[in-house]
Amino acid sequence: MSEPDWGRLDNYSQFSDIPGDLHQAFKSLRRKYYIPPTTVRDPTRFGSVHFPEIAKLEATSVIQTDFLPRLRNRMNSLSSSLDLSAIFEHPESQFELMWQSKCDVAALLDQIQSATFVISSYHTPFQADVQHHMELKRLKMFTIREKIEGLISNKICQVVGDFQRFLRALLYQKQTLSELAVLKQNIDAGFTSSLASIDSTMAWLTPPVLELVQDGWPSQRAGMDIQLNKFLMIIDPNTGLNEKIPRFIGVPSRARFIGLSELVIPVIKLSRTFFHKLSNIFFEKI
Structure with a gap:
């Protein structure tokens, strides 16, 4: 697989016009x-x-x-x-x-x-x-x-x-x-x-500490704070909506x-x- 578009990633991670x-x-x-x-499906990517x-x-x-x-x-x-x-x-x-x-x-x-x-x-x-x-x-x-x-x-x-x-x-x-x-x-x-x-x-x-049980993910999703949800998981665009799983970032x-x-x-x-x-x-x- 080819390397990322570094230019885009650099622009994405730059918060202001002061590079330093x-x-x-x-x-x-x-x-x-x-x-x-x-691979494209590599879960550690x-x-x-x-x-x-x-x-x-x-x-x-x-x-x-x-x-x-x-x-x-x-x-x-x-x-x-x-x-x-x-x-x-x-x-x-x-x-x-x-x-x-x-x-x-x-x-x-x-x-x-x-x-x-x-x-x-x-x-x-x-x-x-x-x-x-x-x-x-x-x-x-x-x-x-x-x-x-x-x-x-x-x-x-x-x-x-x-x-x-x-x-x-x-x-x-x-x-x-x-x-x-x-x-x-x-x-x-x-x-x-x-x-x-x-x-x-x-x-x-x-x-705040939030414990997620991966097996119970679909039932827990509705009651979870959406912003914290986005922080704690990575949505894999290769899967369907009901198959999206939390990915912990450490x-x-x-x-x-x-x-x-x-x-x-x-x-x-x-x-x-x-x-x-x-x-x-x-x-x-x-």
Whole structure:
């Protein structure tokens, strides 16, 4: 059987127009570790493949040796350029706030490294062929891997991008005061949206425990919540309506996802604190 239409799958798993370095890295990993189904009727074709240790190391290496160093350099360059006397002419009493902000940058990057390391361990290649791609898309059957990948490539990268946009605006001073105020408001709303999105994602990924007896599937189907139903089963388009059976995706325990959210959410909150600190220093001065 031929390989999937990677272009379609890449577009399907991309949540926004912010691809990010991690999304690109995982796209290449998906191709490298793809295992084609043996037959059209292969019952394991939708199963999650065990993520090889070498692939985990490779993903972590991309994060540690490429993404994080470049991110750290960019952020340190921006923060070290914030010469208060030259740019904002703050009184000396404000220097402590600025140095604390630099410490926040280092803490933020350390938390991003911890979060991305943990998240990368959840990533598994996804098996799907072109025949079933549209069925999956129609049902919005986003897998755990795609949800986690979305958190990495969009939420964290978006927050860092918001930092950079505002810092550049302050450093270059090309915007008017009203434009900066609007930018500040929009970025603040973005932080709130990011936190809400992560909260809803974690809730979506931790559904209540539901035991299904495969032999009793037809009689249980009518009383089951339809959205939870779609999450827990994969509908095989090759079978008739009455023959559709649940396919379990191997949902990790709630505790593991709670631990994951405890790493990701502080990254966003720390980012928001850092942003507020810098923007408040600026707006209080002018």
